[in-house]
Amino acid sequence: MKTKILEINSKRIDLAKIKLAAEEIKKGNLVAFPTETVYGLGADALNEKAVAKIFQAKERPFNDPLIAHIADIKELYRLSQQVPPVAIKLAKVFWPGPLTLVLKKSKLVSGIVTAGLDTVAVRMPEDNIALSLIRESETPIAAPSANLFGRTSPTTAQHVTDDLDGKIEIIINGGKTKVGVESTVLDVTVEPVRVLRAGGISVEKLKEVVGQVKISKELKEGFRSPGMLNSHYSPQAKLILVENKEETKIEEVRRLASKYMTQGFKVGIMAKEENQNKYGRFEVKVIGKGTELEVCAANLFTILRSFDKEGFEIIIAEGLKEHGLGLAIMERLRKAAAPK
Numbered sequence: 458m459k460t461k462i463l464e465i466n467s468k469r470i471d472l473a474k475i476k477l478a479a480e481e482i483k484k485g486n487l488v489a490f491p492t493e494t495v496y497g498l499g500a501d502a503l504n505e506k507a508v509a510k511i512f513q514a515k516e517r518p519f520n521d522p523l524i525a526h527i528a529d530i531k532e533l534y535r536l537s538q539q540v541p542p543v544a545i546k547l548a549k550v551f552w553p554g555p556l557t558l559v560l561k562k563s564k565l566v567s568g569i570v571t572a573g574l575d576t577v578a579v580r581m582p583e584d585n586i587a588l589s590l591i592r593e594s595e596t597p598i599a600a601p602s603a604n605l606f607g608r609t610s611p612t613t614a615q616h617v618t619d620d621l622d623g624k625i626e627i628i629i630n631g632g633k634t635k636v637g638v639e640s641t642v643l644d645v646t647v648e649p650v651r652v653l654r655a656g657g658i659s660v661e662k663l664k665e666v667v668g669q670v671k672i673s674k675e676l677k678e679g680f681r682s683p684g685m686l687n688s689h690y691s692p693q694a695k696l697i698l699v700e701n702k703e704e705t706k707i708e709e710v711r712r713l714a715s716k717y718m719t720q721g722f723k724v725g726i727m728a729k730e731e732n733q734n735k736y737g738r739f740e741v742k743v744i745g746k747g748t749e750l751e752v753c754a755a756n757l758f759t760i761l762r763s764f765d766k767e768g769f770e771i772i773i774a775e776g777l778k779e780h781g782l783g784l785a786i787m788e789r790l791r792k793a794a795a796p797k
């Protein structure tokens with residue numbers, strides 16, 4: 458299959474191109490498209506055969522459920538017949554945006570989308586390209602991140618090409634994604650609501666709207682939550698996350714970098730801007746200022762992928778503070794560092 462690349466500017470949508478992509482969705486084929494979080498690999502969420510193609514192209518196991526993307530809140534009531542008031546409250550504040558709600562599914566939603574669960578994950582993305590693609594396709598679009606299973610999520614169309622060229626009909630290039638980490642996944646079938654995956658909307662922001670928010674135990678411990686497998690987000694290089702306190706962090710990063718370099722490995726360090734000059738002869742990539750966690754989140758996957766492209770074998774990553782988007786960053790780094 459020859460993958461077609463469509464260049465679209467999200468500020469000046471070319472509707473003819475969107476319609477071309479929407480035709481492929483309607484035919485049951487796959488289209489990769491930008492959202493504000495990461496690039497998604499989309500198929501008609503109500504067409505089982507089309508959804509099956511997502512798993513095939515990504516080599517993703519069927520026990521990992523997908524998120525259904527909608528462009529109109531009315532669609533939420535088609536996908537779930539039990540929409541609790543708290544879901545509406547959250548949707549009003551955070552949609553369109555990087556928050557995914559997990560609700561009881563309706564009969565319309567096939568088990569292939571939900572990995573056999575009786576709940577469905579739904580989100581309204583903010584990106585104009587994503588929204589108009591969903592509208593023109595006239596169906597919810599099931600879309601996981603547009604990467605091969607287990608790899609880091611794509612934040613540019615080039616990342617998608619690197620993983621999926623020749624396996625899907627269309628890749629829409631809409632430039633680098635804004636948020637850079639996936640959506641926050643929030644279970645609203647329980648009280649208090651529970652974060653299953655940290656992401657683009659911080660726990661602090663959720664608390665401002667709903668008061669009490671629980672954080673899934675698995676998330677805190679860096680283990681799996683439903684469908685979230687440890688091999689997620691991994692660069693090809695071995696990643697070592699240094700979670701020491703500030704006072705000993707730099708020393709520990711230096712020690713590990715020396716150790717692996719002496720063994721002959723190509724070693725890279727992912728550091729905060731404040732620390733970039735503390736590693737002398739080692740190769741350093743800067744994730745951003747430790748105080749600007751939104752910038753760090755936007756850079757995270759791009760940096761991990763660039764280490765791979767440049768042939769690094771070991772990445773030593775400085776841990777970041779776990780407030781705001783720092784929680785989402787640390788969750789992904791811990792998963793990337795977990796033994797395969």
Ligand code: AMP
Pocket residue numbers: 521522523524559571574576577578600601602639642653654682683684685
């Ligand atoms: P991705 O779109 O690749 O970021 O992956 C979607 C993620 O959303 C899954 O890996 C799950 O963690 C989460 N998810 C999707 N559906 C459900 C569900 N019904 N219950 C809990 N988590 C879900």
Ligand code: MG
Pocket residue numbers: 601602610
């Ligand atoms: Mg993913």
